[in-house]
Amino acid sequence: MTTDFTGGGDPRRSIELLWGLEPGRRPGPKPRFTVAEIAAAAIALADADGLPALSMRKVADRVGVSAMSLYTYVPGKGELIDLMLDTVLGEVPLTFDGVTGWRGRVERVARENWNLYLRHPWLLQVATSRPPLGPHLIAKYDHELRAIDGIGLTDLEMDLVVQLVGDYVHGAARTAVSATLVAQRTGLTDEQWWEQAGPVLERVLDPAATPTATRVGAAAGEEYNAAGDPARAFEFGLSCLLDGVAARISRGRDPGGRSD
Known part of the structure; x- marks a missing residue:
């Protein structure tokens, strides 16, 4: 399903755009649009038609400028993808209000990510091995780490658990969207x-x-009315995954247990 990837543009220019660090202004008229407005237009196109249908020309048409003019705001599709992804990550609430315990916090993180994928299915078409290092991505990463901070995991294990939960939700959402x-x-x-x-x-x-x-197929087909149930499968898998994390924490606390 992956059709594009982050980190495909100029890394310096991408970070400048993500953080609003504009190079020296050139003489001329005031820009008609902000970078945020261009990112929003691109997101709307991807939401409607999918990432394969996205192009700089279509974004330019949507905001009402020529493609050449659009390149004066964003140098290429690589940087635009970075902006789009960081922008939608800003939709995720960065709060655990009303939630107690690490498990409840991680469940909230997982469900917020699940809902984000369902709102913006094109996210599943973007590979993020080089993440866009924007403010929303870093704030979201910090939020997810805080869900499991101080529960007995090392810093490296915390990073790996966040990756594990993210990868699981990505796969489950991919199945649901497909x-x-x-x-x-x-x-x-x-x-x-x-x-x-x-x-x-x-x-x-x-x-x-x-x-x-x-035998099992007949039981599952009867339970799901032959239609499957991606949301139920997601919740079951999440519960199993968190059982594994809990077991890892318990082994770390047990002096006689294995920590690897």
Whole structure:
């Protein structure tokens, strides 16, 4: 699904744009738009049509300037992607009000990320091995680290747990969004797809050859009404993941336990 990546532009210029550090102003008329307004226009396009449909020319058309004029604000698509991602990360609330305990805090972090992906599915199409080092990304990273600060993890383990939770949510959201896209592009809901595929499968499937898959698949299909339930799968997986983190913390506190 990944179609683009952050960190693809000039790193210095990208950080300048992210933090509002403008180079010396050139003589001429006052800029018609702010960089934030351009990022918002690009986000609106990606929300509507997906990241593959995004181009500098389309963003320019949306704000009402020529493509050449747009490049005087943002030098290229690489820097624009960085701005878009950091901007939407600013939507995540940086508070744990009403939540007690590290587990509740991490659950909130995970669900906020889940909701962000569902609001902006194009985020799933952006690889972030070189993260845009903007104010919203760094504030969000600090917020997520504070969810698990002081619970018995080393600083390195804290970073790895934040990555682990982020990777899990990304994968779960990818599955949920993909299911929606498949329905849109095929014109069939999951229920309709199973209604057509199920009878044919029954003719060719030998339950005796795959007894466990047959039994479990039938139980799951009955529970989910043959449609699947990405939100329920997300919650179950999150619970299992946090059980693992809790076990890691317990081993670290046990002098006789393994810490690796």
